[in-house]
Amino acid sequence: MSKEMTGAKMVVQALKDQGVDTVFGYPGGAVLPIYDEVFQQNDIRHILVRHEQGAVHAAEGYARSTGKPGVALVTSGPGATNAVTGLTDALMDSIPIIVLTGQVPTFMIGSDAFQEADTVGITRPCTKHNWLVKETDALSGIMHEAFHVATSGRPGPVLVDIPKDVQFATGKYTGPKAMQSHYQPQVKGDLEEITELVAAMEKAKRPVFYTGGGVINSGPAASQLLRELVDATGFPITSTLMGLGAYPASGKNWLGMLGMHGLYEANLAMHDCDLMINIGARFDDRITGRIDAFSPKSTKAHIDIDPSSINKVVKTDIPIVGDVAHVLEDILKVWKSRGRKTNADAVAKWHGQINEWRKVNCLAYTNSETTIKPQYALQRLEELTRDHPSRYICTEVGQHQMWAAQYLGFEDPNRWMTSGGLGTMGYGTPASIGVQIAHPDALVINVAGEASWLMNMQEMGTAVQYRAPVKQFILNNERLGMVRQWQELLHGERYSNSWSEALPDFVKLAEAFGAKGIYCDNPADLDDAIREMLAYDGPVIFDCVVEKHENCFPMIPSGKAHNEMLLGEAETQGVIDAKGSVLV
Amino acid sequence: MSALKIKKGSNSHSAYNLRPTFSDVVERHTLAVLVENEPGVLARVIGLFSGRGYNIESLTVAEVDHTGHLSRITIVTTGTPQVIVQIKAQLGRIVSVHEVHDLTVEGASVERELAIMKVVGTGDKRVEALRLADIFRANVVDSTLESFIFEITGAPEKVDAFADLMRPLGLVEMARTGVAALLRGD
Ligand SMILES: Cc1cc2nc3c(=O)[nH]c(=O)nc-3n(C[C@H](O)[C@H](O)[C@H](O)COP(=O)(O)OP(=O)(O)OC[C@H]3O[C@@H](n4cnc5c(N)ncnc54)[C@H](O)[C@@H]3O)c2cc1C
């Protein structure tokens, strides 16, 4: 079935046919015809952000928390260039989003027209795929393919650049069913490889599951199957920053997060294991530390839908290309059919060893009665919100992000939104708004550092306008804390430009936006202040003044191995050698 | 193109060998990449190589299937086995890429390149240039009293060898097409 309509109408029709209910955007000359169509319908809600970067991060928050693709709509030129950071962020973290940009009319492309930018050229390396639509007849097919590409295989951001004359002209609209794409990634894993993995699992004495964002990408079924497999085998499990919540933090085989700021027991288990089962994680350098010292004694299996993730950094012994849920289902089937065997005695001993490591209590810190320690603030936040039926946590980037990962417990997938791969300061506020728009009744908290928070604070206007009751929980150390920590460890305590001066009064700032401001600098008042934040039905900026010089531990310094982890304040000077200091 | 239809991500085919050897020896591979013939597709492929720091020794591209809108890009690249495998996997994940073939590992292949060279000279040098061209089966496609343009076709090494011989004989300008390659047999 094809219908005649204008390009602008097709855009809205295609969004409806793809089941889109929300678009985050910002208008401008080159998208006015589409905005005109948005105005004349009620099925799709348009959220007017305050900056295009905010639109893209909000779409990311929406996508990560719902499992559906997020959509952003921005104008040509500056609108498109403002979207670049968000696109790169989504590419690094495999978040499915569709960004629609306006473009100058086709007959003016290449003439340095007003607000012209080579959008497909600029965004080619930061999208999974992008399209410049040259004729209206091609528009609906491209729109549907854009959704297909963004959400199939390894998810990621796509961009459709639509010249203004294409929006005005009339053409044939075709529905999603007519969409043709040769892009059909493989989802089923190779049974031979799967059987090889199962055989290795039956014999393993010191196995560990190393799980990542791919489990979340694969959908809720993947988390369910993972829980079944972990509980049935009794193998310990750790996760990257991106995979938190796939296995519950309260689960009995949970080791906590691994990596640079991961838990001692998780990193040592990775270092000493004899079988590492990587499920949807990509051996990021925050995980491996020094590659030649990374888990030297283990057989490594790697399940990933993207063949380029396999053998990219770490040599894999058992490679399995496929979707996590599909592969886990087959692993369970094969393992059960072979009699549900594990080397139970050895695995019990392995848990004994892990429990010894646990006794190190690597998250211990020295509390204070006079200043709020950031760890304490997060422990109290956890205590007071843990039982909330639908709690979603976003973060900015820095020490607070790592502390949030360490001290908050995630029981379910899609409840944790953080910028991992790109590490984009300014991600959290708009992402929290995207999450809240998707889940109006949920408790959505953005754990922020004051420096990151200032990077996209204009989005408080969006929160107030749409009554999105997001809680901005700012751990204010008046420092670019993570930078300061590295300068302490690496640059002889020369704190070059790593403090936040001339900070705004956050309470007044909140009031200026029409939100509520809360200030707290006393540990004794903290619980009440948090309760006040939770009780308030509307957006809140919580200025939580914390210890200024706290460092984030544990920490594996750059260029070091897992078993060379720093646990606390001891002697941290000069721990990163010349070779490590070139690493980031 | 051989009739092999390998799915993206397939690990059953040698082009996507997921168990490469991890040696430090740099190898030279010829890749045939079948892509959607659409604007920007070459930029995607070249951008991948420059963005990730891979080498391109030669690259040719032209439409090979008009009705199917497919172009064939032949790339000669170098790298350790791990890098070569990464290059193929990275090419495979470009949405406009339909197939990636590693002609160096999939069997014997034929590689041909065309070059045209302008050789300026008189007297003995001119005679010698003509004599060598004959030995290399290079054709004269343009001639003045003081210059020839030779056209030569062959494996890149043959073109190199001919160019080396022409240099002292007055080679002033050269244009090469880059490698086109096909698997032998059916
Ligand atoms: C300041 C800072 C500090 C950090 N410190 C740490 C740290 O200590 N520990 C830590 O873990 N991280 C840390 N990170 C995050 C880190 O940079 C990486 O983002 C993160 O480790 C990557 O997670 P991942 O391996 O799960 O991969 P992701 O980026 O989530 O990638 C997912 C992988 O799964 C695959 N995949 C996707 N979908 C599927 C599917 N359906 N089926 C199968 N496979 C699929 C993808 O191809 C990809 O290979 C830090 C970040 C910042 C900003």
Ligand SMILES: Cc1ncc(C[n+]2csc(CCOP(=O)(O)OP(=O)(O)O)c2C)c(N)n1
């Ligand atoms: C856009 C951007 N610019 C710079 C950085 C480098 N950077 C990483 S953490 C950090 C400091 C963050 O400070 P803050 O938000 O106050 O958090 P804290 O570390 O103090 O908890 C900086 C500058 C970054 N990640 N993102």
